[in-house]
Amino acid sequence: MEPTTTCFDLNLDPSMVLMEDQVLVQELHRLSCENKRLTNLLTHLCDNYMALQKQFNQLIDTNSDQDSRKRKLPHECSANKFNDLNSSSPKVSKVLVKTQASNNSLYVMDGYQWRKYGQKVTRDNPSPRAYFRCSFAPSCPVKKKVQRSLEDPTILVTTYEGEHNHGHRQAEISLLSSQSETDQSPKTKGSSPVSSPTTPTILSGCPTVTLDLVKSGLVESAQKSSIQQFLVQQMTNSLTRDPNFTTALATAISGKILEAKW
DNA sequence: CGCGTTTGACCCGCGC
DNA sequence: GCGCGGGTCAAACGCG
Numbered sequence: 001m002e003p004t005t006t007c008f009d010l011n012l013d014p015s016m017v018l019m020e021d022q023v024l025v026q027e028l029h030r031l032s033c034e035n036k037r038l039t040n041l042l043t044h045l046c047d048n049y050m051a052l053q054k055q056f057n058q059l060i061d062t063n064s065d066q067d068s069r070k071r072k073l074p075h076e077c078s079a080n081k082f083n084d085l086n087s088s089s090p091k092v093s094k095v096l097v098k099t100q101a102s103n104n105s106l107y108v109m110d111g112y113q114w115r116k117y118g119q120k121v122t123r124d125n126p127s128p129r130a131y132f133r134c135s136f137a138p139s140c141p142v143k144k145k146v147q148r149s150l151e152d153p154t155i156l157v158t159t160y161e162g163e164h165n166h167g168h169r170q171a172e173i174s175l176l177s178s179q180s181e182t183d184q185s186p187k188t189k190g191s192s193p194v195s196s197p198t199t200p201t202i203l204s205g206c207p208t209v210t211l212d213l214v215k216s217g218l219v220e221s222a223q224k225s226s227i228q229q230f231l232v233q234q235m236t237n238s239l240t241r242d243p244n245f246t247t248a249l250a251t252a253i254s255g256k257i258l259e260a261k262w
Numbered sequence: 263c264g265c266g267t268t269t270g271a272c273c274c275g276c277g278c
Numbered sequence: 279g280c281g282c283g284g285g286t287c288a289a290a291c292g293c294g
Binding site for chain 1: 282283284285286287288
Binding site: 115116117118119135 | 265266267268269
């Protein structure tokens with residue numbers, strides 16, 4: 001792979017500068033319109049996603065009512081009757097992440113930094129359950145449990161407990177802005193091989209599905225703004241990640257300033 | 263050497 | 279009180 005170089009040739013004929021400026025302004029305007037159009041499209045997609053999610057939650061509620069009549073295991077009860085738990089603290093939410101069949105990893109890249117502190121094989125499920133703590137902030141009380149679904153081993157059941165007391169989603173930003181770059185999987189020490197982590201995102205091209213079964217209203221409303229924040233960060237990252245681009249931009253701007261007749 | 267994972271031991275709540 | 283099972287701790291390990 002040849003390294004691409006970004007270069008701005010600023011040694012222009014002065015008579016052409018004005019025309020170039022107009023072209024650039026037009027291009028900027030065009031990009032701005034395109035950006036607006038994409039933003040609208042994304043908003044529309046988000047709305048559709050929310051609507052679908054609501055429908056799915058209602059469906060799950062209906063099914064869980066029927067299930068609870070059949071089996072009354074306390075653990076399953078607490079998982080299915082999630083809306084009841086939303087009123088009590090700490091806040092608990094459950095996310096199902098579909099993975100590829102070959103992916104036996106218990107790592108879910110959800111945007112936060114997690115430190116694994118335990119793993120346990122539970123009685124009702126032969127696959128091990130992994131325990132994680134949020135390591136982004138030392139005081140963050142959030143924990144999560146990840147375990148493969150008994151019915152469908154390709155589905156990772158992730159249970160979050162508590163709320164993050166920090167707003168940074170550094171891992172998500174760095175991951176998504178460099179998906180094609182280096183492996184973002186956690187350090188794999190020891191003998192067991194770990195496949196690439198699973199990213200619960202709809203941005204992926206592969207048929208990865210994220211089903212948030214028990215999302216509270218608070219999280220739901222916060223999701224939109226976090227998406228917007230993410231988009232801004234993503235664009236900023238894309239622009240600033242390329243050192244050639246940054247250098248060329250700096251050179252171009254400084255050159256312009258030096259050339260300018262004050 | 264620092265840091266994160268692994269994994270067996272330990273703790274604690276619950277049911278009997 | 280005892281056993282069981284889920285959750286947590288912490289020493290060992292190993293990679294960069």
